[in-house]
Amino acid sequence: MATDSNNASATTAGIAVASLMAVGSMTSVQLGAALSTPTLESFGPMGTTWLRLAWAALLLALITRPRILSYSWPHWRGAILLGAAMAGMTLCYFQAVIRIPLGLATAIDFLGPLGVAAFGMRRAWHAVWPVLALVGVVLLVHDGSDWTVDPVGALFALGAACGWATYILLMKRVGQAFTGLQGLTMSLAVAAVVATPWGLAENGGQIPLPVLGITIGLAILVPLLPYALEMMALRRMSTRAFGILMSAEPALGTLVGFAVLGQALSPAQLAGIALVVVASLGAVAGE
Template sequence: MVDQQATASGGGLSGSGNAGLFTGILLCFGSMSSIQFGSAFSATAIHAFGPSTTTFLRLVMAAVILALIVRPPMRSYSREQWKSAALLGATMAAMTLCFFAAIARIPLGLAVAIEFLGPLAVATWSLGKGWRLVWPVAAFIGVVLLSHDGAGWVGDPVGMLFAVGAGIGWGTYIILMKKTGAVFKGLEGLSMSLLFAAIAAAPFGLPRVGEALNPEGLGMMLGLAILVPLFPYALEMIALRRMPMSAFGILMSLEPALGALAGFLVLSQPMTPLQMLGTALVVAASAGVTSSGNGEGEGKTA
């Protein structure tokens, strides 16, 4: 536990620290791919059962699966641990409810681009002042370009508002995930947080849950629960123990690019040259700020 917290503190990145950072980057890429393609594959379930019920059942199944694997010793947890898990769980529920409501109304790439403003704010705060702020600015410009299809802004206002809500949740999630990972062993924090997330999402998802209680619906939800949130959340919690929060936050800036790619490949949502330029800017900003953080050899942590 002490070693894990020391790794998460984002200290020197030489030697074994460089290896930890590289592993964290790979874990982030795995998480982002799972989230974006899982979200794209969720379109069928969202259309059939609604975004709230889809979110609720995914969280329930993910919570049950991980609890059976981890078997968290609930009676031994302190008040601080319960509080951390509850806050992270509520944030997970709000973030996923808003995001699925957004992609039910607007293209996946646009939803992710708007949602990205949350981690962008976290990355900007973590980097501090100076020339390094050019990278978040470049990423923001890229997000704006991704939000435009060449003829006009894409999506309806309600969907965009849900995406903004998801972005606020995402920025909060990054901070709380780091804190929760530091006070729990292994994946116990994630297991407890998912239980709280399922409880928080219940009032929104229960009204239509009966529509999904059939072999086809439950099988679909089980697959989605593994893709989003179980697999990516586990990867992110492990990644945050191996890299500074600033590097994590900006690496997640690749989400709009992966979201646009998943939307194109799975949902046949095309990308214009303008949106491709936006993707290139986001990728460049991610690479630039990661290099800056690695050169400094340190980063702020929550």
């Protein structure tokens, strides 16, 4: 009995730590997004994304010193697939937001983790959490105006959603296959290579020195710190609970906008935040 109690306590503690890691990841993403605006406007989203991935891979490689020659083909396959998913979801998302409203792109993009959460349901009543999260996100991102959907933009957003879902599933697998953050290092290197043609094409291969310095800091905020936290979180919790927890990111962004930028919150957004919080707490409690 004592052993069962200790195991339950350890599991509960692990899930609590994983939840805090997920919140830390989302906070870093929102802060990184807020600080990225000038660079995105001056250097372009594709080029900025490429440099972020490249710097993140280099910095993490210096820290983890991956044993490249010791990895088997299954290790490499997982890293290659995860890296491709990282690059694909990021590049597709930025292609979407230049064609359709940001709120609509966010709502479509969230279909990825929502699908992972629904796919991982163990009981029928667990469906209530992804449904609540979906309703909450829609309330958060819809400002009441009419959305005119560009079909190309919507397709890119769907591509980003597929990439996000694939990323969650592969991140858990790669995190379990590699020790420490070596799997993340290899995956980021692959993502940087995949994004290179897009980044170079956007700016003709010309990279101003100030941009190189700025993107080092941006790379730490996004993607290095969030990806590392998410890999460690997924080692401690299911992809279902993690997928629902990700619905808190739009809510967190809305709260940051209110606290930092003084952006007013509508009653619908307040209701959306409440629904997302309830869904996230319910998903974690059901672990």
